[in-house]
Amino acid sequence: MQKRTLKISLIQSRIEKEYRENLARVRDIASTASAPDLMAIYENWLGRSPITYGEYLEASQELIDASRSRVLVSGSSYIKQEGVVTSKSLIIDRSGSISIGGKVFPSAATGERARISPGGPPAFMRTQHGFSVASVVCVDAAYPEIVRIAALMGADIIANPSIIPANRSYLWRSIGSSRAAENTVYFIHINPTGITYVDGREVLGGSFISDPQGRIVSEMGSEEGILEVVVELSEIDVIRNRWRYLEDVRGILEELYLGALERIKDRAEKRSSF
Template sequence: MKELRLGIIQLATEIGQVDKNFETLMEKVRAVAKQGADVVVLPETWNTGFMTGPELHALADESGQRAQALLGELAQSEHVNIFGGSVAVKEGDTIYNRTYVYNRKGELLSTYDKMHGFSPAKENEYFTGGNSIHNFTLDGVLCSSATCYDIRFPELIRKSALQGIELFFLPAQWPLLRLHHWQILNQARAIENQMFFCSVNGCGTIGKLPMAGHSMVVDPWGEVLLECDETPQTHIVTIDLDIVDHIRSKINVFRDRKPNCY
């Protein structure tokens, strides 16, 4: 049996309060690691909160140095894999919504820049989108990720699934007013790609806009193994990766695809 214990950290990130957000994150990661997590999973833009505007240039992490130092140190000291959600990162005059992934030795395994900026919130005007997927292995499990609004683009996630991904992560800052979309999209992406889908959302508020929370872990059948409420919380969820191969052999959608037709 190939099992993995996911440590879910749902945070109410405070907008612009970078020092406080770092302190909160450090405390939560250490606590979840001590509960036996194999992989600690964080939400989107946990350093600054989800924000747009000129103030981002003052608050974004210069080349991601501060976030990388903290995540690497925590991964090594707690001997835990860390899927680092995402942070606002500044490279010169350009800002990215960037994911960092670390193994138990504190080594940086992979990075991903959010591809699709949420245009209704003008994210695409302040963040530069990435142009490539990423794959990485955690304790022998082939993984990938995207970020928040990316979930609405099934082609992106299918591209990773076609490379044999078993576990997909999605950090987010998704609002409560579209909670129904969040729940359905998480289940749909898990079912259609026959993989585990682990999505960690923010909670609290962004200005006056409530975030949905409801971080989810969904299995390849679409069964919800965990769904949080709308408050800050942590959980450990154990997933059995053996069912991925079982499902893919039973209903082999990848074999039965006809990409020449569509």
């Protein structure tokens, strides 16, 4: 079997208050990347105040240009349109292709659900570069069904842009390993660092990549910067030949998952004009 390698870069840094300050900070970090095939960044990287879709798209285009990456999972942002705020996630490539998705279940634990409406199913892109990627935002990864839907859509890589506090990092490592193995995909968790929740809990990075066997193959500490890893996409085929989890589910339960996907879309469309 021919090996298929993929260079992945993850950005881990602080979140400041202002949109422009965040964009400048992250753009500078992205410019140090070594032209990855895929770059990904964390949730709300442009700040935690709602912005327009146009601002989000413009910043995402600046970031992909700065990083010289082929494809960018542009974390997520709170987008306000016609009085409704949703959490949206963009995947874009250098040719101009765009996929927009959202956070299915805003967090109840943090109070986000009281302010943010459901943003729709995961963004998904079948790229021109031999791989497919989906963006499952933050707490949505705690729902096995959401990640399974993304895998059934054809994702080789599940990106999980998040803001996870340090006292829950143990949990996210377990979730990332489990979702990677049960779907035989690469799972990449991207977290900011050096910030706090409103309740005082610290967010201290810990971004990581899990392989299709559920092993964490690379991770960051609390430092700002870029994690760059070369992975073997051919490992997905090798493991799926042994572990038939996705094939078994597709054979019996695919209609159930596709029905759930349509209901997620319908629910989001009732609240948003996207």
